[in-house]
Amino acid sequence: MQSSWSTACPDWKERLLAGRPLVPSLPLFADEASRALRIFNRLRVPDVIGTPTMAEAAGPWFPPIVEALFGSYDAQIHRRMIKEVFLLVPKKNGKSSYAAAIMVVALIMNRRPEAEFLLIAPTKKIADIAFKQAWGILKLDPELTKLFKPQEHLRKITHRNSGASLEIKAADTDTITGSKSTGILVDETHVFATKPKAADIFVEIRGALAARPDGFMIQITTQSKEPPTGVFKAELATARDIRDGRLQLNRLAVLYELPEELAKDGGWKSEDRWGIVNPNLGRSVDLAYLRDALTTAERDGPHALTLLASQHFNVQIGTSLRDDAWAGAAYWQDAADDSITLDAIVERCDVAVVGIDGGGLDDLLGLSVVGRCRTTRDWLSWSRAWAQDDVLERRKEIVPKLLDLKEEGTLTICEAPTQDIEEVCSIVARLDDAGILAEKYAVGLDPVGVAALVDGLADVGIVGDRLAAVGQGFRLNGAILGAERKLKDGTLWHEGSQLMTWCVGNAKIEQRGSAVLMTKQAAGRAKIDPLIALLNAVQLMSRNPEPKKRSPYETRGIRMV
Structure with missing residues (x-):
């Protein structure tokens, strides 16, 4: 892409705060831009009282997008x-x-005979909304009504002269494969993250445009109601990189989101910031509605606040912006230290323990190593997870996230049934060979369903009182409270992986009597096994363990007389 067509907008924060459009200056073809804007401005909004024109209804933020495209x-x-x-x-x-x-x-300005324009959404209901709006717009203009032929039962509109058509397509690879579309609207990209084959769908969408140099794709979406995953996470990250100038592609990224420093700690609740991310405030966005929604959400609790923040203020959901979250989640991100590796724990720590947690074939096997730094006495944690390939079939709703974690290198999809056991035992053996694995209670396990793991650990010499059965449920209360306190006071550190950030964000807390519980049942289908493994390790480290005592002859040999 020529540098003159760079869509980077490095001053986006200043533009947002000043209420200026987020489209940078571009060397547009003036005739095309002005004609498109004239057409756009005369179209009418079909579902608003009085059916105002787009010129009347749209705020000044949107016309620059029309002109740019x-x-x-x-x-x-x-x-x-x-x-x-x-x-x-x-x-x-x-x-x-x-x-x-x-x-x-696009249908009106199109020059390609028989051009195909598509509306693609993760659900038929979402796609129907855009189609209904498009047909409603055409019906309000007598001239356009004559120009276009509707087939509402097929959800299709055809230009009578050029043969170009606009229709809904199902969001799957089979219906998109082989298509040579000229224009594609993808609605609510964040919902695509729940589809296991979403990444493949986007490959096919872009492939459909490959033979169309005049073609385009528009993605239009709100923030996700959960931490971004899968294809939405990837598309959002790419858009931010383009906007910030770190990546140059022939794409325009327009993101109405508060700078992080303004959104954190509930900063998005400040009314004077609402117009920054709601460019249609005072038009289609009602200030009184937002005020009432915030009042209601604060009464209803964290879940309602989380939903309001993500959907009406584009606040990205993190580990602590959710209801019934673990208290430690609020301090998790501040405790990240990317210098922590397994090698670093071996080099910096005088003793280490291992927590392990895992379920059946449709679950994850989680491992966490916690080492005690010999100089600061801080606890350093490093975590990994394994999944049998059964998970990809039985837990399709989290497959995009699992694939993200596989790419990160913190999750292994096992190619053999025993791969997870073998690799876990190899890590434990490495710590033991390095001389830092605790002498007693070195490896903590959920006592249920660990027969294969116990056998594997025995093969590397971890037997007897070097194994510890860590009680779950309310028995983990001490570890839960202890870990959150150490996160807050800055004495528990982790490597900052997506794996653990995801698990911490998934964790749900239940109060039963005086105990705090963190259970897999409460987390539902979302996974927390590596986090439970961390708590198992915290339980062992809380006993102030010592490394295994070694015979001096292991290092200096035997003198013969």
């Missing part, structure tokens, strides 16, 4: 310089209406 089209060589638009904006900012209007503009 259509004004990047070089009519001489039939090539579009900006192939993709990624728009992140909170609910009620008119995104579905405006995106549908863009597709109508």
Whole structure:
């Protein structure tokens, strides 16, 4: 992409705070840009009282997006310089209406005979919203009604002259494979993260545009109701890199999200910041509604606040922005230290213990090593997980996340049934060979269903009182409270992996009597096994263990007289 067409917007924070559009200055083709904007402005919003024109309904933030997409089209060589638009904006900012209007503009301005324009969404209901808006827009204009032929039962609109059509397509690879689309609208990308084959769908979407230099794709979405995963996480990260100038692609990224320093610690609740991320405030976004929604959410509790923050203020959900979260989650990110590796624990610690937790074939096997630094006495933790391939079939809703963790290197998808046991035992043996594994109670296990693991540990010499059965449920109360205190006071550190951030974010707390419980049942389908493994290790480290005593002859040999 030519540097003159760079879509980087490094001053996006200043633009947001000043209420200026987030589209940078671009060398647009003026005729194309102005024609597109004229068409867009005359279209009417079908579901608003009085059916105002887009010129009346849309705030000043949206027309620059229209101009950028259509004004990047070089009519001489039939090539579009900006192939993709990624728009992140909170609910009620008119995104579905405006995106549908863009597709109508594309149908009108299109020069390709029999061009195919698609509406793709993770569910039929979401796709229907955009289609209903597009057809509603056309019906409000007598001239356009004559120009287009509807087939509502097929969810398809066809241009009578060019043969170009706009229709809904199912969000799966089979229906998109082989398509040669000219324009594609992807609605609510964040919901795609729940689909196991979402990444493949996006590959097919982009492949469909490969033979269309005049083609484009628009993604329009709010933030996720959960921490971003899978394809949404990847698309969002790419969009941020483009916006910040770290990556140059022929894509325009427009993200209405508060800078982190303004969003954290409940900063998004400040009313003077609402208009920053809600560009249609005072138009389709009602200030009184937001006030009432915040009041209601604060009464209803953390879950309602989390939902409000993510959907109406584009606050990205992290480990602590959720209801019934573990108290330690609030301090988890501040305790990250990427210098912590297994090698670092061996080099820096005088003693180490290992916690292990795992379930059946559709579960994860989690391992956490906790070492005690010989100079600071701080606890350093390092965690890994393994999954049998059964998990990919039985827990399809978390497959995108598991694949993210596999790429990170913190999760292994086993190629053999015993791979997890063998690798766990190898890590334990390494610590023991290094002389830092505790002499007693070195490895802590959930006592249920660990026969194969006990046998494997015995093969590397971990037997007898070097194994400890760590009680679960309310018996982990001390470890839960102890870990959260050490996270807060800065004496428990971890390597900052996505694996553990995910598990900590999944953890749910239950209060039973005077005990705090963290159970797999409470977490539901989300996984917390590596976190439970960490708590098992914390339980052992709380006993102030000592390393295994070694005979001096192991290092200096035997003198013969």
